[in-house]
Amino acid sequence: MRRAPSFRDRLARRLPQLVLSPSLVVVFIGVYLFIAWTGWVSVSSSRMLPRYDFVGLEQYGRLWATPRWQTAVTNLFIFTALFLAVTIALGLLIAILLDQRIRAEGFLRTIYLYPMALSFIVTGTAWKWVMNPTLGVQKVMNDLGWDSFVFDWITRPEFAIYCIVIAAVWQSTGFAMAIFLAGLRGIDNSIIKAAQIEGAGLPRIYWSIIVPMLRPALLSVVVLLSYISIKSFDLVLALTNAGPGSATEMPSTFMFSATFRRNQMGVGAASAIMMLMAVAAIFVPYLYSELREDRHGR
């Protein structure tokens, strides 16, 4: 005859659920409920305060007819693509170089990681000065005698978005490096030795063996950097304040100004839903495939 489960057993079985339930409730309310609420507002005629009527997709039509939103979407693609590509490439390169058993590695690593300790507001403000033609790099070069040197991207609408990429790369490269470095350290040395015995050169070893083995690290970096790029609000605000004109507008800054400064809460909500859909369209398939492979690989 089986013994009836004691209180202890039941508690042990229920404990994980009990411990997790408050955070589940908070996540449900704080994330999913408000996503639904935003969706509702985006199909209403809300202006200053939410209004719970239904106007169909009118706000979406208005959103896509706004040139500033089109700029914001283009900028998000330019920024995300360049930011991810450059940060990952640089971070990986620095990690590989640091992994060569060099002297003063700890010191160098700290230097590369330092920018991460700053908030984006500080980064943005500092780079705003560095890139200002009358204060920063251009002035220094001109003062040193190179009079024809021009670096005025921040004042030019067609180039200003690259200034934001530069500042964001500067801030996040150390972070990507740290994750890649941890991944590199986790790779068994005997694999490299085996490849060397097989006669593979160092570049070949890295390209064909080590970099592919860093795939889990790459996944973390891509996910974390992407969300930094999508919510890149403070950096844009501090560096260019979405200017010159509205040349460096991002979806996040657009949403803020539509909702809170221009009394277009419906348009703001529509832009938030568009952002959510863009993120979902890219990441759900990616995460799905990565996580599924992970499970199979086990």
Next chain:
Amino acid sequence: MTPFARLLLATAIALPDVAPALAEGSLEGIHHWVSESEVNALKVITDKLASKGFTWVDSAVGGLSGANATQALRTRIAAGNPPATMQFLGYEGIDWAAEGVLVSLNDLYAANGWEAALPPQILQFVKADDTFFATPVNMHRQNWVWANKAIFDQHDITPPTTWEEMIAAGDKLRAAGVTPLSLSDETWQILEVFESILAGQGGAEFYRTAVMGLDPDALASETMVKAFDTLRAVSGMVDEGIAGRDWAVATGRVAAGEAAMQIMGDWAKGEFLAKGMQPGVEFLCFPTPGEAHFSFVIDAFGMFRNSDPNVTAAQIAWAESIMDPEVQRQFNLIKGSIPARIDVPVDDFDACAKQGFADREAAIASGAMLPGLTDGFAVPPQFAGVFFDVVGAFFVTAGMTSQDAVSSLVAGIENAR
């Protein structure tokens, strides 16, 4: 006293702001005045309030020209916990009045004759549907030119009276190696210039039709194209360090003699005065060129509906404090603006403020009192936003023609309707 009670008391002393609504005879207000002169000016009103027996509970939310404060207010209202009073700029108050959350001040206005003491043009920002909902404390003028007198004297330049003269003066200064105009690529600072061009070149009537009335024909008119042409010419008067420059830094450049002029509201005056410079001696103030007008911005306080009779009493005392002529005089002496009331003695004000008083009187008589566009008085924010976008993009994009700008303006306004 039990240890627990002592702990409670200690907490209450340490965190007096936690339960302001419980304190008797207090008034909580949200505002975005956080700079030193602004805080000192506000103290004039809160001292008056204290003399009436009510305590001021300060909920300052600075930043983003009041956008942060607005956001705080929305959250509070959505949570059913509105402040007793809130500082309103532009359409903010009108919108809240339409939501039906503001106290009617009709009795106070009638009993004290406040309506007659205010310029008729600002009534639309304190009154909706025959209900007064706010009390204005000050009036800023937006369309000022601030100039370095030494530079003007040295290059023999007199205050320009038309935009053509302005641009000619710019060319002359540029040829002499002086930056004619201190500006920023921040959109609101560019829009300040553009709205002075609109009202100066097109005249008050055009401004009322095209900007305030958003009439599509006026928006697409030749006058609008010409205004953009003028703005393009003005863009040749700036230096290349305009990226993200703060307005006060731009003012500092004029004060330091690095640039000749700045087009900015009268809050710029404080920057000169703080450096010990005297109007007419070290710096000049004169209205922007073209047809005379007075482009105004007011700060007003509205009262939110509340069921607590103590708060209602405090709100009445607050409105009376704001509208007190002596309070308005002292407040504006510190803040750099001029009183919203037109019956306050001008004697103690500086020369620029005195000219402001005189110009206002003339503008009231001639119908050239115009609500400022940049700070959200001329049109509701969703339309002002279109002006911001188009004018900002035009200024920094060399390849954009005036005709392009006018087309985007018309399309943008249509889309925001």
